[in-house]
Amino acid sequence: MGLLSLAIWLPVAFGVLLLGLGRDSQAGMVRWIALVGAILSFAVTIPLYTGFDAGTSAMQFVESLMWIERFNVRYHLGVDGISVWFVLLTAFITIIVVIAGWEVITERTNQYMGAFLILSGLMVGVFSALDGLLFYVFFEATLIPMYIIIGVWGGPRRVYAAFKFFLYTLLGSLLMLVALIYLYYKSNYSFDILTWHRLPLPLDAQMLLFGAFFMAFAVKVPMWPVHTWLPDAHVEAPTGGSVVLAAIMLKLGAYGFLRFSMPIAPDATRELDWLVIGLSLVAVVYIGLVALVQQDMKKLVAYSSVAHMGFVTLGFFLFNELGVSGAIVQMISHGFVSGAMFLCIGVLYDRMHSRQIGDYGGVVNTMPKFAAFALLFSMANAGLPGTAGFVGEWMVILGTVQVNFWLGAIAATALVFGASYTLWMYKRVYFGPVTNDNVRTLTDINAREFLMLAVLAVAVLWMGVYPKPFTDVMHHSVTDLLRHVAVSKLQ
Structure with a gap:
């Protein structure tokens, strides 16, 4: 074995x-x-x-x-x-x-x-x-x-x-x-x-x-x-x-x-790339707009996941190394960031038994340590440079621009929408005065919760600051895959 x-x-x-x-x-x-x-x-x-x-x-x-x-x-x-x-x-x-x-x-x-x-x-x-x-x-x-x-x-x-x-x-x-x-x-x-x-x-x-x-x-x-x-x-x-x-x-x-x-099916992949790129851009833009109107935190982050995974399928079908490598990096970073976002919602739900954004407000006043972690993960979800959420999306956008500038411009709007719905949620849940008695009685995270969030925070920052180990390992496999698809097309 x-x-x-x-x-x-x-x-x-x-x-x-x-x-x-x-x-x-x-x-x-x-x-x-x-x-x-x-x-x-x-x-x-x-x-x-x-x-x-x-x-x-x-x-x-x-x-x-x-x-x-x-x-x-x-x-x-x-x-x-x-x-x-x-x-x-x-x-x-x-x-x-x-x-x-x-x-x-x-x-x-x-x-x-x-x-x-x-x-x-x-x-x-x-x-x-x-x-x-x-x-x-x-x-x-x-x-x-x-x-x-x-x-x-x-x-x-x-x-x-x-x-x-x-x-x-x-x-x-x-x-x-x-x-x-x-x-x-x-x-x-x-x-x-x-x-x-x-x-x-x-x-x-x-x-x-x-x-x-x-x-x-x-x-x-x-x-x-x-x-x-x-x-x-x-x-x-x-x-x-x-x-x-x-x-x-x-x-x-x-x-x-x-x-x-x-x-x-490399030849079919080339023939149908327009279909997948089109569906991916719809996911990136339209689902980002859908996330903006959500009142349930979990549903907002769920739609956010659909939009972020749209970057992944977009990157695959660009057929350049920046796009495919960026998509794989995006898959890994999304694992860290989305997992952390759902854990943060779980921490609040365990205390309040509500996921509705309107039921919160001023959480930073009663849970300052937790709010700091939530801010980091929210920034990563919005694609802030220096966090894992930025690296993959930026590589895919650069790869898209290499293929077509206007497609790249459409893909880049996802960073605007991502910042919009993520910061909107964070502002309403964490900032402002405490207006709810249930929020006023909240206790900050314990050692167990601090540990799991801290480990993910290290992963998010490490990948955001130094993604080289990830791209180095996948480099030869990605180039070999792209060579296979390209050669098949020529034949």
């Missing part, structure tokens, strides 16, 4: 162990076991970075075993400069989520913590699978723990939100399964994704494959107009569910474009 297998199955094993501890009287022990499991799972991913050779685009830490011999299905794992970051991000966010639910979850604590650890392992499996069927199994299996998390620990409309989340993402993935089966037969009965990258497919077949993959991954991102499940899921999910949903699960769809759509 290699490092990637450990990164997948160690959290799953801890999750299954926690499911066996069935009494709430054991909640204290459950929390510590969950924390140990999350920390160990993160620890085994660190050598993936320290031992990574950034000078090559080849897959590294590869594991390959026969799984289903009759159909030539292999348990095939590996990471390159693109996927390695998401393995680390998944394990890192899982620690934050365990700490976030430490005092808040008092019922079925073992099932709550177990679901997140199992989900963490499955998501690592998505990012490291090199066998098409194995990818599909992990991709679909992630729906089950998140469905349970929303449906059991969510808000008043949790069952509706959980069903909507499950049906949207499941139906979107069914066409992908058809595409995988087609590729299996075209590649002489192989599910090897790297083999599929080299298949000489005619344009009409590529167009159909691109459409099938697009339906699966666009829903997961989510792209406009198939984004409507996300605000409902975020609003009803518990804080930890919103953090994982925004920080990791949205990235599964974006990652699918890089691993399947672009390298397997």
